Amino acid sequence: MLLPALFLILGLVLGFLTNITIPDVYANYLSIAVLAALDTLFGGIRTQLEGKFDQSVFVSGFFFNVSLAALLAFIGVQLGIDLYLAAIFAFGVRLFNNMAIIRRVLLEKHRIKKNN
Template identity: 55%
Template sequence: MWLPVVGVFLGVVIGLLTGVHIPAGYSVYITIAILAVLDTLVGGCKASLEKEFEDSLFISGLIINLFFALSLAFLGDQLGVDLYLAAVFAFGVRLFRNIAIMRRELLKQWKIK
């Protein structure tokens, strides 16, 4: 369960050390992509704690989340509407819900030991 978290941490550190600059026009897409990845990662960790993790669900969830969130952001750009905020809200709600479930599961496991 901790391997994905370590991978994200290492990715952030490497990204900060390389000094790659992303144009401001892509900031919405990068934000949505990061939220989609974090949502999938936290969902995978939650499933792992509940002993329900499946590789195929994890990968397909990541790809579909990225595709639809980025498509929504692109459509919003074309229409001149901030549709990406719908994805930000949805991912935010799911992140906090999954983190709360993980916290409860970890506390339950800690009390058992």
């Protein structure tokens, strides 16, 4: 569980220390890719806490989610509609759901530890 959190912190530090700007054309793609990556990261943390973590599922899910989100954004741009909003909604709901489950699992582990 420490490895995903470590790489999240490392990525944030590198992002804040560098002065790289993303062109506005790619803003929709990047926002969806980041949201999909965060969804996968918190899903991995959740499954690790539940004792069901599978590295191959995590890695394949990461690349699949990011690719699918980028594809939805691309198709939306080609059609002239904001199709990326559907991906933002779906990944946002999953992200908050994963965070709620992580919170419940940690609270339950704390209660068990406190009672023992």
